[in-house]
Amino acid sequence: MKINENFLNLKESYLFAAVGKKTAEYKAAHPEKDVIRLSIGDVTRPLAPVVIEAMHRAVDEMADPATFKGYGPDQTCYGYEKLLQSILGSYARKGVRLKTGEVFVSDGAKSDCGNILDLFSADNVVLLPDPVYPAYADANVMAGRKIIYADANEKNGFLPMPDERVHADIIYICSPNNPTGAAYTREQLKEWVAYAKAQNAVILYDAAYEYFVTDPALCRSIYEVDGAKECAIEICSYSKTAGFTGVRCGYTVVPEALVRGGASLNRLWARRQSTKFNGVSYITQMGAAAVFTEEGERQIRANLDCYRKNAGIISDCLDRLGIAYTGGKNSPYIWLKCPNGMDSWTFFDYLLAEANVVGTPGCGFGRNGEGFFRLTAFGTEENTRKACERISGLFR
Numbered sequence: 001m002k003i004n005e006n007f008l009n010l011k012e013s014y015l016f017a018a019v020g021k022k023t024a025e026y027k028a029a030h031p032e033k034d035v036i037r038l039s040i041g042d043v044t045r046p047l048a049p050v051v052i053e054a055m056h057r058a059v060d061e062m063a064d065p066a067t068f069k070g071y072g073p074d075q076t077c078y079g080y081e082k083l084l085q086s087i088l089g090s091y092a093r094k095g096v097r098l099k100t101g102e103v104f105v106s107d108g109a110k111s112d113c114g115n116i117l118d119l120f121s122a123d124n125v126v127l128l129p130d131p132v133y134p135a136y137a138d139a140n141v142m143a144g145r146k147i148i149y150a151d152a153n154e155k156n157g158f159l160p161m162p163d164e165r166v167h168a169d170i171i172y173i174c175s176p177n178n179p180t181g182a183a184y185t186r187e188q189l190k191e192w193v194a195y196a197k198a199q200n201a202v203i204l205y206d207a208a209y210e211y212f213v214t215d216p217a218l219c220r221s222i223y224e225v226d227g228a229k230e231c232a233i234e235i236c237s238y239s240k241t242a243g244f245t246g247v248r249c250g251y252t253v254v255p256e257a258l259v260r261g262g263a264s265l266n267r268l269w270a271r272r273q274s275t276k277f278n279g280v281s282y283i284t285q286m287g288a289a290a291v292f293t294e295e296g297e298r299q300i301r302a303n304l305d306c307y308r309k310n311a312g313i314i315s316d317c318l319d320r321l322g323i324a325y326t327g328g329k330n331s332p333y334i335w336l337k338c339p340n341g342m343d344s345w346t347f348f349d350y351l352l353a354e355a356n357v358v359g360t361p362g363c364g365f366g367r368n369g370e371g372f373f374r375l376t377a378f379g380t381e382e383n384t385r386k387a388c389e390r391i392s393g394l395f396r
Contacts, residue, residue, distance in 0.1 A: 006144040015134045015364035016040055022348070023358050036387045037358045038314075038375045041178065041332065043243045045306055048299035051242060051287045058286035069282040077273030079105030079251070083285045086292040087251055096223040098253060102266060104273060105280050105288075108250040109208045109237035114139040115276070116204060116233060116252065119268050120170060127168035129160055131365035131372070133178045133206075145170075153368050158182040158326050158335065162195035171196055173222070174206040176213065179365045179374040180335040181327015185217050189225050196231040202260065203232040211241040211304055213330045229255035233265070240332065240378075242291045242300050249280055249288045307332050310384040311377035317388035321395045332377040335362070339395055347373055355390035 013021075019039050027035055047055075061067035072080065084100050091098050106112045117139055126140045130149040140147055148168065150160035158180040173192060176183040184192070196203050203222065210220040222228045234253040238244035254266045280288075290296045315328035318336055325336040338347040344361035351357050351373075362372030377384065 004142065006142050009141050010138055014138070015360070018364070019348075019358065019360055023352070026352055033356045035352070035356045035358060036379065036383045036390075038377075038379050038384070038387055039358045039360045041240065041376050041378055042245050043240065043303075043307075043378050044380050045243055045303040047243050047247070047287070048291070048296060048303065050290045050293065050296045050299055054290035055283050055287040058283040062283065072279040072282065072285075077104045077106075077270060077277060077279065079103070079280065080282065080285050080289070083289040086289045090292040091221065091223070094221050094224060096221050098223075099256065101270075102253055102255050104252045104254065104269060105285065106250045106252055106273075106277070107248040107280055108239060108244075109206060109235045109252075110135055112235045112250060112252045113204065113206060115272070116235070116269070117143055117145075117170075118272050118276075119265055120202070124169035125167060126170045126172070127166070127201075128172050129158075129174075129177070130367055131158075131179055131362060131369035132172070133174060134365065136172050136174075137366075140170075149366070151368060152177075152180060152182070154324075154337075159184055159188065161188065162192055164195065164198070168199055169201050171201050171203045172206070173203055174208070175219070176209040176327070176331035176333070178206075178209065179333055179360065179362065179369070181325075181329075181331035181333035182335075183213065183215075183218050183330050186219050186224065189219055189222060189228075193222070193225050193228050193231060197227060200260070201231065202258070202265070203228075205232050205234045207234050208237040208240055209331060209333075210236070211300070212308070212332055215330050218330060223253070223255075229257045231258065233258065238288050238291060241304075242288070242296075243303060244284075244288070247284055247287065249284050306381065307377045310379060310381060313381070313384050313388055314375055314377060317392055321392065323395070328377075334375045334377070336373050336375065338362075338371050338373050342371075344370055344373060351391070351394075355387070355394055357387045357390055 084103055087103050088098055122144050126145050126147045128149055129152045152158040152160045159182050205222040213220050222232045237250040254269045256266050258265045311328045314334045318325050323336050325334050327333045327335050344363040348361045360374040362369030
């Protein structure tokens with residue numbers, strides 16, 4: 001037998017595993033140190049009360065033969081009606097009309113960002129920004145696809161625009177972006193949609209952080225752009241929106257208007273999911289259905305405001321120190337330029353040893369990430385303030 005040798009082309013370790021290993025080694029050597037982690041995008045606020053109440057009700061239903069749920073609806077990839085209607089309602093409030101059959105419930109955006117590639121031939125050319133969330137690149141390396149990169153850098157505000165001289169079949173866009181925190185305006189996304197249609201390409205639009213957007217010039221869904229339903233798949237998550245990192249639920253929109261090679265991608269995705277996926281648990285779906293209710297949105301906004309406040313604390317700290325950065329507004333990520341010309345891993349080691357603060361080295365996100373560093377606003381306010389005091393002490 002033969003293995004998939006494309007796996008051998010992957011880097012030896014996943015970025016966040018390397019960060020975790022170095023952090024664990026430091027803590028083992030210095031158990032007396034109070035290490036603050038602002039590295040991974042894991043949330044710290046608990047689930048909203050309305051979500052907990054909905055999940056408790058669902059648990060009670062599972063204890064009663066009259067309301068017990070086994071397998072989900074016949075096409076489990078579509079999810080339960082209550083959840084689907086709440087998702088459609090959230091889109092309607094953004095001015096986007098979707099059909100029930102265009103929404104597919106999943107166990108999270110990360111899974112779908114990789115699994116959606118099953119629909120596309122391995123000889124398609126993939127366009128990624130650089131720097132980029134590592135899972136995008138790794139999933140395509142595993143499949144043996146050719147990857148080309150769009151330069152995201154200081155000069156363009158880490159928001160590369162399409163180049164008509166470059167051909168691509170699959171285009172990844174994450175806005176607000178992970179890791180840089182930069183977000184495309186509506187006008188900029190119009191250019192990407194026009195480019196994708198001209199290339200007969202498909203945009204994979206990661207909208208995991210859309211609930212952090214408050215600027216009306218920015219889109220919360222790519223479908224706010226005319227023509228996007230003919231060229232874009234939108235992948236969404238409850239993880240950052242509602243704190244579901246440990247619960248696992250997301251949804252992907254594949255419009256019926258999206259056709260390639262004479263085939264409906266909506267139907268292909270439905271076929272793929274019904275074959276390889278058996279749905280998200282009823283209890284989880286009922287919790288998710290409560291998120292986009294009026295009370296649910298009020299409660300999750302309160303949690304998101306805590307993270308926005310943390311982002312402001314970090315941004316204010318960097319402003320006082322004169323350290324350049326992107327993000328911090330409309331995003332939970334702050335992408336800073338390493339002080340004093342340090343490279344990314346040198347700054348990681350310095351910050352860990354001298355301030356006991358952990359972030360993520362920018363070079364782990366790609367060549368253009370060298371010399372940059374990512375901090376997240378997902379910590380507690382107390383730890384965020386403490387970390388900023390330590391950073392200020394180093395660079396004041």
